[in-house]
Amino acid sequence: MSATSADAGSVSLPPAVAAAREIVAALVADGVSDVVVSPGSRSAALAYALAAADAAGLLTLHVRVDERAAAFLALGLARGSQVTEGPDGLRPVAVVTTSGTAAANLHPAVLEAHHSGVPLVLLTADRPHELRGTGANQTTDQVGLYGGAVRLAADVPAPDGRPGELRDLGAVLVRALAAARGTRSRHPGPVHLNVAFREPLVPPASLGALPPSTAGAGSARPFVGAVRDDVGPWPLDPSRATVLVAGDGAGAGARRLAEARGWPLLAEASSGAAAGRNAITAHRLVLGVLGERVERVVVMGRPTLSRPVQQLLAREGVEVLVVAPGAAPWPDAARSASAVLPGVPGDWWTGPVGDRAWLDAWRGAGEAARKVVAARASASGPATPLTVAAAVAEASGPSDVLVVGSSNPVRDLDLVVDWDTAPLVLANRGLAGIDGMLSTATGVALVAARAGRRTRALVGDLTFLHDVGGLLRGPHEPTADLQVVVVNDDGGSIFATLEYGALAEEAPATATAFERVFSTPHGADLAALCAGYGVRHRLVTDTASLRGELARAHRGIEVVEVRVDRSRRRADGAELAAEVQEAVARAVPTGPGSTDRGPAAGA
Structure with missing residues (x-):
């Protein structure tokens, strides 16, 4: 039997078909359980092999017509795998495209996966080398397409049936999957296999429905061991006023460490x-009240949300200790x-506990802040961004999964969370973009449902509109149970909270330009869009109605649109900050009679 016969009996398979089956078998053997494919001709051999594997129950295939949405769906599937695998065991997800612009449309999700350490396997089909640079249809230079955003890139030549070809291809897959998982680097992320195929791209008609290949599963596969670092002692002076900053992806260990050492946890x-x-x-x-007292910051994860936190990390005289496992670039935007x-x-786990007065001061400040925020976040009447975030946080239990969009929603959530046990909260903070969030959330929901966990997403209106195509799902595709809460203020109100909004207030002549190029009102009818995609839509305008929607069981994908007013976004934010800082100053005096690091005597 020839190398291209694989396990299909005596009928010889075209080299492209045999190679595609080997690729799929290698994915399955490595534990890849989800693959997303977009339709195309040059990737046909892979599509046939994936369909056969899906029909045999070896993996779950997802089909999306938009490659950008497909890539973000894969990102969500990979991120959601921590529901079952844990935060350190993300399962790679493969995404398959044809050649040309299809491959380029993966790039936004590739960048997010690169910066957030999510393992993706990008399988872009390509023309064989003899057709490159000839003007052949749908042929461009796909080699190195994603630049430095991938952990490994390989340009795989078109198979021709030579002896040992499938063995060599399997070896490439082993290296690629190890790199995607970060097995030897502890730096997971996307990998790119640009695989050329020559025609014929379809299995022989005489085989009918081609059975899945098991060649890769039985091939000799090297063991790739994980690299681990033993961190030696690092003594800490317990008298230094220390806080622990936990950024995106820090993990539960950050909470345990803060509680073990008696450190305030930001x-x-x-x-x-x-x-x-x-x-x-x-x-x-x-931080506006207590930040000046901090002498040391321990950083875990990647903090990106807060300017006050970045200012703390950049302040002269503050010792900054960054805990950064693996080969990824460590977070240090302030270079300090x-x-x-x-x-x-x-x-650090067994060292002396810090000054109790220091922790009590922060706890007192946090409690004062909580009361102020809770009073605003529980207000009755028309919904506000803060009441929406608070209602979503309250409705999200420990077993739930919450996917939150960038810009204002994640910042509003950051203000109101007050959990004893938090749900799993996921956000695309690698580049903090609004791109692909509906597709990401759908992927997360598909995986979370396998563990019986409910998924909800909290996004803004521009984030929703940017990826509204992510709602498109064919009738043969797995159904996700996902409730999408859209805070619709008809524009990009995040800019009102930045210097652009301040300039519009200080120089009224710039207000028209600000409204047009920053606020970007759209007037879109979200209900009509949802109807076009066959997705249930519900409109609420007050917080009480929102709480009712959040408490109701839902099936499939549904959108809950909450209309809010953005005209006071900047003013409301300034008033809240002033109220919190006044309350904190009363709870933790800073004037005469106070200590340097704790509350005043008798406070």
């Missing part, structure tokens, strides 16, 4: 640590890190 909502007795509510506002450690030193 945890972003998507950190995986935003809960417990040391978590400080609305910490970015509390005193040390970068590959893990939490063992002696």
Whole structure:
């Protein structure tokens, strides 16, 4: 039997078909359970092999006509795998495209996966080498298409049936999947296999429905061991006023470390640590009062949400210790890190606990902030961005999964979270873009449902509109149970909170330009869009109605649109900050009679 006969009996398979079956078999053998494919001709051999594997129950195939949506769906599937695998065991997901612009449409999701450490396997079909540079249809230079955003890139020549070809192809897949998982680098992320195929691209008609290949599963596969670093002792002076900043993806270990050492925990909502007795509510506002007293910051994860946190990390005289496992670039936007450690030193877990007065001061400040925020977030009447975020946070239990969009929704959520045990909160904070969020959330929901967990998404209106094509799902595709809460303020109100909004207030002549090029009102009819995609839509305008929608069981994908007013976004934010800081100052005096690091005597 020839190398291209594989396990299909005596009928010889075209080299492209045999190679595609080997690729799919290698994915299955490595534990890849989800693959997303977009239709195309040059990738036909892979599509046939994937359909056969799906029919045999070896993997789950997802089909999307838009390659950008397909890539973000794959991103969501990979991110959602931590529901079952844990945050350190994300399962790679493959995405398959044909050649030409199809491959380019993966790039936004590739960049997000690169910066957030999500394992994707990009399988872009290509013309064989003899057709490149000849003007052949749908042929461009796909080699190195994603630049430095991939952990591994291989240009795989078109198979021709030579002896040992499938073995060599399997070896490439082993290396690619190890790189995607970060097995040897502890730096997971996307990998790119640009696979050329020559015609014929279809299996022989005499085979009918081609059975899945098991060749890759039985091939000799090398063991690829994980690289681990033992972090030696790193003594800490317990008298230094320390806080722990937990950025996106920090994980539950950040909470455990803060509680073990008695450190205040400044945890972003998507950190995986935003809960417990040391978590400080609305910490970015509390920093306006207590930030000057901080002498040391331990950073875990990748903090990106808060300017006050970045200002703290950049402040002269503050010792910044960054815990950054793996080969990924360590987070240090202020370029102020005193040390970068590959893990939490063992002696930190058992070292002396910090000054109790220091922690009590922060807890008191956090409680004062919580009361102010809660009063605004529980207000009755028309919904506001803060009441929406609070209602979503309250409705999200420990077993739920919450996917939150960039811009205002993740920042509003960051202010209101007050969980004893947090749900799994996921956000695309690698580049903090609004791109692909509906597709990402759909992928997360598909995986979470396998573990019996409910998924909800909280996004803004521009984020929703940017990826509205992510709602498109063919009748043969798996159905996700996903509730999408859209905070619709008819524009991009995040800019009102930045310097552009301040300029519009200070110089009224710029207000028209601000409204047009920053606020970008759209007037889109979200209900009509949902109807066009066959998705249920519900409109609410008050917080009480929203709570009712959040409490109701839902099936499939549904959109809950909450209309809010953005005209006071800047003013409301300034008033809230002032109220919080006034309340914190009363709870933790800073004037005569106060201590440097704790509350005043008798406070």
